[in-house]
Amino acid sequence: MSETTPPPPEEPTPQTSRIGVDSWVAESEARRARTPAALVGHGWQRTPDAIKLLAFVGVAASYPFWAANQGDLFIFGIGTLLYAALGMGLNVVVGFAGLLDLGYVAFYGIGAYTYAELSSPQYNLHWPAEATIPIAMAVAALVSLFLGYTSRRLLGDYLAIVTLFFGQAFTFFLNPANPKVAGKGLTGGADGLPNVDPIDLFGYKFTSIRQLYFLLLVVVALLAIAIHFANQSRVGRAWRALREDPLAAEVMSIPVNRLKILAFAFGAAVAALCGTIHVSISTAATPGDFDVSVLIIFYAIVILGGIGSVSGALVGAVIINCSLQFLEPQNDHPSVKRWLFYGTIVLLILSIKPVIRPVLVLAATIGFGFAVHAIVAATAGSAWTTGVPGASAFNPQASGGAVWINHWAIVPAVSHGNFNNCLYIGLVAAIIATGMLSGWWRLAALVPTLYLAVLAWENLLAQNGAITAYLLFGAMLVGLMARRPEGLFGSARVEIV
């Protein structure tokens, strides 16, 4: 390449491009490398993996000592660690080997149900965990070997379809089918299997939330180390090779099919391990825990963190679980929820490039809001503007200390027919219109769109946290794929076929 040749001495003015080097591209890349985001990313990449893991484990290990209460430790701590472990397992299949495994959640379920069958009153078996956990992992790995072996020649989409249908068939097997074995339903149907034993390792029972938390933390750390070394090994290199180009890998005498099945089984075993821990924590295996909406959370974690990045899976798990939990209507952090929403929006707006534009948009939105509010208050009466922002059925007075929003956003005191639905449909239409426009028109359209988003949030979305969470996950997946398909910490330009 021409990079090795010395630059031509004559007149390096920026107007004339040199041969072989596009000055515009070079300049823009140099400019991009100086942005704070790029510097942080560069620093992140240069940090050794061991230090990242140590930092994560250090922070996580201290969490039980500063968590507000046991409930927080349960939903934030244990939930995040479980998602982190699951995300790392999925990462092996999707990220390292490049197989789109949409039946991952079924292996999670197989692990959970195997454990529940062997240590619960269902068949009055109470095997110790040092036997049941390996058995559950082996069962899941065997099933995945069978599935993987039969579909080993399937590529890309077809593998995704087969695994997705396997996952669907599994959930139907759990709930409506529920075959009779030894006189009772094998899977317990819609009720699942209750009263599962806690994990019992060599006589030590893990029952309190704190004990379970540290058990999970150890599992996550060991998994991260194991997956890191697996990725560095001969097998890991072969996985990456076949992910980039299976044909070339095969020509290089890499046993492509065997390695794909290995990755598949590896992921299945990790999922089953997480399933056993999950079921011992929640003390019941229910079919609703293993359906497609759970799968989408796993994928959101892996995709957000970055496909093929172990540390990305950890960060993705933290972000996804915490946002999911903050959006839950029952939790007692209504103000956190609001700040998360507004903060994310403002951050997204600020990423628009000359800085003056987002500032203009935000200022215009604030002005627009006051204007609309004044008009509505003057014409429609006070019943339209005196509601409690963000109030929910669980907590009708919970404004999260933000009554000031009433002076700016329209929050009707009583629901006016289809007002909320109209708001939502209007918001969707405004987003689509904004996406279709370009240049200054787009900025102008952004102002009412943002205001509509605020109204929809205060009147409708904040009350329906769980639905909003899925809505935002969906939007995040679409937006991330369009803007930054490699995720936060993934390496760019990985071709997965």
Place this chain on the structure above:
Amino acid sequence: MHLLLFTIIDNIRSIGWAGAFALLRDGIVLGALYSLVALGYTMVYGILQLLNFAHGDVFMVGAFMGIGVLTVVAGPFSSALPLVPLIIVLFAVSMLGSGVLGVVIERFAYRPLRNAPRIAPLISALGVVFILESSVQLLTNAGHFQYNEYPVFNRLFQPAVFNPWGQPINIADLLVVGTSIVLVLALMFLVNRTRLGKAMRATAFDREAASMMGVDTDRVIAATFFIGSALAGAAGVMYGLSLSDTWFLVGFLYGLKAFTAAVVGGIGSIQGAMLGGVLIGLVETFAGAYAGGNWKEIVVFGILILFLLFRPTGILGSHAIQKV
């Protein structure tokens, strides 16, 4: 497993020939619906090699657009309305709305990913699934809606047109099968005989070459999404008219089964989607009746997995040569 076999034999005895005929009727009606949804999958897959998971939810939104029209038009002054114009309005609104929805989805979720890795549009499609389902869940409060609660449609369900073997066939059944046959014929005419159809076939064959020959491929792809989604919208209305229970989760599973139909018939082939749809509809109905309703999904998915393993190109699909 042997218990299942006994159940099947018992059921064969108890259902008898007349019952089997009723199942055949139900299966064909269901299959006609699957065919229409399968066509959307097959067209999009043929042209973009994209598995459009969101298509099943477009179908669901189409069914809800029918509900929307009904609440606006038929709510207060119900049975006084003339039936035929109402059904035409239902179809028109739902097909147009779903078509536009399909184009919007393509524009925002898939067009930016034209040259991205294969996994990217699949993830994006899953994202669209969740946006659509959550939106409808929000807007409808996760409620169940029934078309046949509206007294306008009584005439569709009450009188049996024919009564062979004591099994009534009502107007709704005929409407579903007839409309889907008409729509498929129209689609075949469009694809095989018109300029747009030629452009679509060219784009499906080789997008790059087609665009070099002056085909505006982006517009052709948008048109494909419009047509496929409009068919799904029509199927949504027909679903409401014949099977009725509409709620926000109806789309995903239904879409998966329709996709099964497209794969079994041979993906990329219009006749294949028809054939596969009817086949899956029959299999599901008969499996539901003979093996017990709890097992029918497992049977359908099992068939699909076996089909993919032994004949991934489907019944009518051509053998694709893998490009290197």
